[in-house]
Amino acid sequence: MAVNEQDVELIVKQILSQMGGISAPSAAASGGQAASGTIPKTARVAMLVEKERFEVKEFPIPEVGDDDILVKVEGCGVCGTDAHEFKRDPFGLIPVARGHEGTGEIVKMGKNVKKDSAGKDLHVGDKVVTCMIFKDDPDITMFDLNKQNIGQAEVYGLLPDDEYHLNGWFSDYIFIRGGSTVFNVSDLDLDSRILIEPSAVLVHAVERAKTTGILRFNSRVAVQGCGPIGLLCIAVLRTMGIENITAVDGNAQRLEFAKRLGANRTVNFNDHQGIEALTAAVEASFGGHLADFAFQCTGNPKAHANIYKFIRNGGGLCELGFFVNGGDATINPHFDLCSKEINLVGSWVYTLRDYGTTFDFLKRAKGIGLPVTELITHKFPLEQINEALRTNLAMTGLKIAILTPPGA
Ligand SMILES: NC(=O)c1ccc[n+]([C@@H]2O[C@H](COP(=O)([O-])OP(=O)(O)OC[C@H]3O[C@@H](n4cnc5c(N)ncnc54)[C@H](O)[C@@H]3O)[C@@H](O)[C@H]2O)c1
Numbered sequence: 001m002a003v004n005e006q007d008v009e010l011i012v013k014q015i016l017s018q019m020g021g022i023s024a025p026s027a028a029a030s031g032g033q034a035a036s037g038t039i040p041k042t043a044r045v046a047m048l049v050e051k052e053r054f055e056v057k058e059f060p061i062p063e064v065g066d067d068d069i070l071v072k073v074e075g076c077g078v079c080g081t082d083a084h085e086f087k088r089d090p091f092g093l094i095p096v097a098r099g100h101e102g103t104g105e106i107v108k109m110g111k112n113v114k115k116d117s118a119g120k121d122l123h124v125g126d127k128v129v130t131c132m133i134f135k136d137d138p139d140i141t142m143f144d145l146n147k148q149n150i151g152q153a154e155v156y157g158l159l160p161d162d163e164y165h166l167n168g169w170f171s172d173y174i175f176i177r178g179g180s181t182v183f184n185v186s187d188l189d190l191d192s193r194i195l196i197e198p199s200a201v202l203v204h205a206v207e208r209a210k211t212t213g214i215l216r217f218n219s220r221v222a223v224q225g226c227g228p229i230g231l232l233c234i235a236v237l238r239t240m241g242i243e244n245i246t247a248v249d250g251n252a253q254r255l256e257f258a259k260r261l262g263a264n265r266t267v268n269f270n271d272h273q274g275i276e277a278l279t280a281a282v283e284a285s286f287g288g289h290l291a292d293f294a295f296q297c298t299g300n301p302k303a304h305a306n307i308y309k310f311i312r313n314g315g316g317l318c319e320l321g322f323f324v325n326g327g328d329a330t331i332n333p334h335f336d337l338c339s340k341e342i343n344l345v346g347s348w349v350y351t352l353r354d355y356g357t358t359f360d361f362l363k364r365a366k367g368i369g370l371p372v373t374e375l376i377t378h379k380f381p382l383e384q385i386n387e388a389l390r391t392n393l394a395m396t397g398l399k400i401a402i403l404t405p406p407g408a
């Protein structure tokens, strides 16, 4: 049966609203209302004005139209793509307001704003996130988002500056225009809300992995790379009931955290010289079996080449470590793919549907005691954003966040 775009949108909204959970009590009534007397005339926005330099600028807060939402920012995670942009501006976006892993509280909204993108009620006082949704479209290009998103959503923290300026979550206030994808996530704590966007990447990767038909509850799963992405991968797998997980990395501290997030065993590649020895260590971790399924969560081409060796004949692989071009990898198509009959999927970003699942993941992970929010190792105020970005680049922590101090 052919399904048109509007139908897809309706179906997705329906599913998301069923997944939605319970809304927290609102601070005020909805409908063109504002939190009384608390909104200043101007807002601070961290603008990347040149490579390696954000400047905190002051801009007037725009008039909130009938379809718009003004959000007071509470916090925003620093993404690898922010660090990439900070260092190199590869897409020539400067000047640009960054920050897409943000969350905050609605302080004012237009009279037409009644529901979020999942059909949940919206009120002043509710906590929200935006989403740069990707349609299930293999031809999608990163900077064509506005046109290709379901619902024609606006995208925040990624696109060049415009006349509103309040376009990124690295700011005091963000101006969410009508038609944007926005979710009411009042039932999640602040740190969990900051982790929604990166977690959605892993929910999507696991959904992609499931399409191979290989990933089962009792699968032996290897997760290679224990940065925030690999660690969240482990937490998503564990939360969905997969319990036989080996984490592979060269960083002992990250491997320890992998255990706390649900990995049963760890393999430190520094302890094993050569791919045969490393493969033997992975095999030993599964009691003498290779992995049924593996997730590649590093941006290292060598790691891509290595991971095929860890997988059994007929097993599966999800490659999600190359959000950007990290160079070519050398594999042997005969030994690594054909003769092993590997079921390979790639995974890039997420879809609108994955967002609803992600809210549930974060609640469930907390429910089973996984310390997911401890992924946020560093918190900086907005005025220290350059230091935050440098900390991200130094890779001394895991997730770095910009936080508005309480009461500010
Ligand atoms: N698919 C997507 O949509 C998507 C989204 C976000 C990020 N990513 C990608 O995911 C990757 C990981 O992101 P992150 O934030 O966790 O990065 P990160 O750099 O913090 O972590 C990468 C980890 O891989 C480890 N590593 C490096 N080489 C290795 C090897 N040969 N074997 C085992 N481990 C090795 C490092 O020690 C590090 O802990 C990045 O390359 C990023 O581009 C993809």
Ligand SMILES: [Zn+2]
Pocket (backbone or CB within 6 Å): 079, 080, 081, 100, 101, 197, 198
């Ligand atoms: Zn991100």
